[in-house]
Amino acid sequence: xxVDQSTLxxxxxxxxSGSVTLQSGEALQAIYPFxxxxxxxxxxxxxxxxxxxxxxxxxxxxxxxxxxxxxPSPTQQGFDIAYQNWFNELAVGDLMHDxxxxxxxxxxxxxxxTYLKDYGNAQNTWLNQTGGNGVTxxxxxxxxxxxxxxxxLNVDQEDIKSVTSEMEDYRKRIQNPIVxxxxxxxxxxxxxxxxxxxxxxxxxxxxxxxxxxxAYDYVEQITDDNFGGDAKKGNPVTVTLxxxxxxxxxxxxxxxxGGGAWWDFIGIEAGxxxxxxxxxxxxxxxxxxxxFQDLATVPIAPEQWYAGTNITSFGQGPYADGFSxxxxxxxxxxxxxxxxxxxxxxxxxxxxxxxxxxxxxESLTTFLKEQWESEAGIDIGPFVFGGxxxxxxxxxxxxxxxxxxxxxxxxxxxLIVAMKSAWTLVPPSPGA
Numbered sequence: 541x542x543v544d545q546s547t548l549x550x551x552x553x554x555x556x557s558g559s560v561t562l563q564s565g566e567a568l569q570a571i572y573p574f575x576x577x578x579x580x581x582x583x584x585x586x587x588x589x590x591x592x593x594x595x596x597x598x599x600x601x602x603x604x605x606x607x608x609x610x611x612p613s614p615t616q617q618g619f620d621i622a623y624q625n626w627f628n629e630l631a632v633g634d635l636m637h638d639x640x641x642x643x644x645x646x647x648x649x650x651x652x653x654t655y656l657k658d659y660g661n662a663q664n665t666w667l668n669q670t671g672g673n674g675v676t677x678x679x680x681x682x683x684x685x686x687x688x689x690x691x692x693l694n695v696d697q698e699d700i701k702s703v704t705s706e707m708e709d710y711r712k713r714i715q716n717p718i719v720x721x722x723x724x725x726x727x728x729x730x731x732x733x734x735x736x737x738x739x740x741x742x743x744x745x746x747x748x749x750x751x752x753x754x755a756y757d758y759v760e761q762i763t764d765d766n767f768g769g770d771a772k773k774g775n776p777v778t779v780t781l782x783x784x785x786x787x788x789x790x791x792x793x794x795x796x797x798g799g800g801a802w803w804d805f806i807g808i809e810a811g812x813x814x815x816x817x818x819x820x821x822x823x824x825x826x827x828x829x830x831x832f833q834d835l836a837t838v839p840i841a842p843e844q845w846y847a848g849t850n851i852t853s854f855g856q857g858p859y860a861d862g863f864s865x866x867x868x869x870x871x872x873x874x875x876x877x878x879x880x881x882x883x884x885x886x887x888x889x890x891x892x893x894x895x896x897x898x899x900x901x902e903s904l905t906t907f908l909k910e911q912w913e914s915e916a917g918i919d920i921g922p923f924v925f926g927g928x929x930x931x932x933x934x935x936x937x938x939x940x941x942x943x944x945x946x947x948x949x950x951x952x953x954x955l956i957v958a959m960k961s962a963w964t965l966v967p968p969s970p971g972a
Contacts, residue, residue: 543819547807549605550787552921554830555779557788560837560889565963567793568889570605571596571956572803574924577755577838577890578953582767587798589747591734597748597840601883601961604790605802620746622881623846624646625652626874627721629709641710645860649872655696662689673814682738700854721850730843746916747843750888755953762834762892764967771892774834782827793961795878805896806908809926810916817908823901828920834892835957840885848884848964851875866967876967887960893951896920899944909943912938918947922957925949 551567563567570652579593598618628648645714666672675683708722724730724748733742735795739870752758788815801868832837855875856865864871867878874881898905898920908918918938925947 543805543822545804546802547787548781549921550790550829551781551785552805553604553788553790553958554786554888555781555885559777559779559835560958560960562960563831563962565966566886566960567604567790567883567962568788569601569603569961570758570802571959572605572831574919574922574950575956576924576953577758577888577956580756581755582756588680589732589734591737593748593750594745596733596956597842597885598745599885600772600881600961601877601885602794604788604794609630615799619696619842619881619884620845624704624725626881627718627725627850627854628704629860629863629874630718630854631860639705642860642921644703644707644710644749648700648707649687649860649862651696651699651703653701655693658689658692658696662686662693664860665689671723678738682727703915705947718850718854721847721854724847725845727845730845742777746845749843751839751841755890758838758890759892763834768968771833773831774892775836776831778829780827780829783825791877793877793883793963804919805921806921808908808911808916809919810911814919815916817904821901821904821907823904826898826900827896828899830891830921830923831897832891832893832957834954836890836892837956837960838888838890840959842884851881851965864966875963876966881964883961884964885959886962888956889958890954891923891957892954893949894923895948896923896925896957897941897944897946905940905943909938909940912947920947923949923955 549570553570557568560568575592575596579590582660598620599624600619629645641735662681663677666677666686669685670680680686681693728744729742730747732747733744735741752761756767759767762774764772765768766772804816806817857863859865862871864873866876867873873879875883898908912918912926915926917924919925925938937948937950939946
């Protein structure tokens with residue numbers, strides 16, 4: 541049989557959703573390529589941030605499968621820029637009837653549309669040249685292959701910054717009831733520096749936090765201050781997906797076309813390259829069980845440069861011409877499924893030392909075992925066994941039992957199993 545990869549991923553999210561608490565409007569999101577939660581390492585300093593933390597969290601979760609490797613760099617579009625675009629398009633005070641301000645809004649709209657068009661062209665060229673595997677979009681843009689395209693994107697960004705700056709200067713001279721939003725957004729107390737690995741430059745960014753503040757603190761808590769040990773104080777959880785499991789319904793939270801292309805749920809890595817498996821070996825009566833020594837929900841929050849109360853107060857507008865709160869004709873819209881600022885991350889779901897049991901036919905079990913014995917890494921869902929896993933150590937064991945493949949991780953760091961997101965502004969029914 542040919543296995544539908546999106547079905548496996550959505551079955552995985554479905555069984556996982558039964559083991560985490562989701563508030564009204566919260567949804568799960570798959571994360572791949574597979575991301576260890578090791579931000580800052582063992583020497584993480586309280587109150588600091590890393591590039592990895594910023595890149596993962598500072599994104600608008602607009603699709604149910606977030607490709608972490610293509611997360612925005614500090615100089616590209618992210619949640620903070622989408623938030624700024626939102627309050628820049630509010631027609632507040634007398635601005636709605638101010639011809640000069642409306643002309644500036646038109647310029648900003650044109651500049652944003654040019655950037656989005658050029659960024660889309662960049663993504664298409666990157667996909668055509670790389671197939672979406674190997675080098676990330678940000679790394680490709682920094683290479684010789686993407687040099688000219690990256691230059692154009694930089695020009696587009698400077699155009700946006702220039703018009704935005706002119707709008708802000710003009711607005712400061714007139715009555716502005718949202719001055720507190722801009723003040724908090726520009727407050728350097730809520731900003732810090734990260735090193736962009738693509739340029740090796742230190743870049744000032746708006747900060748995000750997690751609780752606990754570092755992955756090292758989390759591991760120390762669950763291992764009883766024994767980093768590298770088992771989770772003696774963990775919350776063990778087991779979930780199983782099978783051929784009869786329902787699929788996770790994401791269309792109430794993301795745009796209908798948001799499913800996109802899902803990566804293979806099981807893959808092989810050897811010598812730094814990824815290989816597909818022969819899915820005809822995958823039995824129609826399958827089951828995959830995940831057992832964690834600990835499964836935790838780690839809250840996420842932007843620092844006070846962002847406040848959801850601002851969107852509650854001003855989310856319904858009024859807006860400049862061509863913009864609306866929710867989908868309306870051909871207007872650019874901010875909220876609800878598909879909106880430019882539709883959702884915000886609220887938590888990481890992290891799993892410590894998973895054991896995965898794959899029962900999907902003798903031929904697949906034999907094939908995977910042989911690949912492991914040849915020192916290839918095995919990817920299963922969001923988990924990495926051998927191969928490219930992050931952290932200081934990555935030790936796994938592979939055995940077969942009753943025709944099943946059993947992989948047990950002894951990694952020092954937890955993996956990001958999924959992420960939770962919530963509406964920035966709750967849409968009207970039926971999307972709520």
